[in-house]
Amino acid sequence: MWWKRKPEERAQWVLEPLVAVGPLRFGMSPGEVADALGGAIAYASQGLDKGFGWGSYADWGITAVYGEDSGLVGVAVDAMEGPPVSLQGIGLIARVPSAVDAELRDLARREGASVRVNRSGDPEIGAWGVSLGTEQEEGLSPEGYVERRDRAITRALLVSRELAEDPYGSDAVKLWRDVSTVRPNPGAWPVRSWQVRPEWAWVPLESIGPLRFGMGPQRVAAALGESPVSRGGRYPYGLPWEGPGEWILEEERFDRAGVTAHYWCIRGRLPILSAVTVHGRSGPQVQYAGIRLVGESVEAVDAALTRYLDDNGLVLAYSCGGDLGPHGLGMYVRATRTGDSMISEARFCSAGWDDHG
Structure with a gap:
């Protein structure tokens, strides 16, 4: 180490x-x-x-x-x-x-x-x-x-x-390390001003802004009022218990809203919204216990979140990628790059979503 x-x-x-x-x-x-x-x-x-x-x-x-x-x-x-x-x-x-x-x-x-x-x-x-x-x-x-x-x-x-x-x-x-599915960056990291970011409400394990967990892709796009700029997924080969089948949708990116929708889907089922990442550079602002979670100093958000949980006898949880969040609420504070610096973003998950970063 x-x-x-x-x-x-x-x-x-x-x-x-x-x-x-x-x-x-x-x-x-x-x-x-x-x-x-x-x-x-x-x-x-x-x-x-x-x-x-x-x-x-x-x-x-x-x-x-x-x-x-x-x-x-x-x-x-x-x-x-x-x-x-x-x-x-x-x-x-x-x-x-x-x-x-x-x-x-x-x-x-x-x-x-x-x-x-x-x-x-x-x-x-x-x-x-x-x-x-x-x-x-x-x-x-x-x-x-x-x-x-x-x-x-x-x-x-x-x-x-x-x-x-x-x-x-x-x-x-x-x-x-296959980066072919990673969104390329042209070498610029513009950050949307906080004054023009909408404020989204979050109901733990149920919804974030206009998006409710369990929605299908068409309802997600309708709720955001835009079509996804990119879609990611996989074919089910490679997992013996699934067997061969049609392409499986895993995520959609919405640049105007500044979010990525993550779907749970297996062979023979329609994809349902199970997690939403709010982008740090462009996404809406979301608060938890008065703590601004998006587009802020990662150090400051981590410190405020840890202090609040300690003061209130709550448990701090970590995702598989090392992101912090309150235990049991399905929210993790993530980090994204802005050139030489990092700022905060957040992922909001449904019950049962296993976040792997």
Whole structure:
């Protein structure tokens, strides 16, 4: 865990573009990677030594990605736990995103390298095999508990030559983390002013604004007065108990309202509304016990929510993704990025909804 190792105690790695990251050289086998990491064991893995695969090394804060011949083709470095990696003196990990962006673009101009924007809205440089991303910074409270911060900090995926032109589009990386269904960000994070956001009422486990849990998709669209800008779902293959069948709707995004509708649906049943995410940058304002839940400082909302629950003898619950909420009410405070910062958003769920982030 990151709090057990101070930043200065982590190994300092240097990126040799398209060739090596610290002690790891592209083309290494899983066994050679483990040896280079001092005999490290992957705490989670898939397909190691079987062609395409990946292994995550918690003690190092990295994930190694392997190609079809089980040779190392990518190294994903975590923001909170990974080693500080530098490229020509530019630190790539656990820094303010805009600062890293500016420094990389300046270096690229001097060296004639092309910089593009990847799906997360961060810089990607094929000439160096670098694709940046971010995650939310965490810290320790005075009592020693892990708590969320309002800062976004950088992480990186560093790849070999064969993946450099489209790292997240490669089969090897998709096996580890498929971002094809994630809504792409063009590199801008506009935030709707609170003065123009409507105020929505929330009845725990029953409704949020004009949306009642149990509605079908057509009624959801009618209640919001708009059509979804995108829809997500899946085919039921891969789950033996379901068997083959028609496409299953899982979610719809409504940009004007600033919400995403999540549906519960199985083979042979119509989808019903079971959860609603109110977007932090654009969604309506919702309050709980006088606490504004949407578009606010994550640290401030977490602190106010925790204090209110403690003062009233109520229990704090966490979702699978680490989001906070009052136990039994089906509400979780989430976080979304606004450039270098994070702001709050919220998910409201029906009874029985198992929130997985």
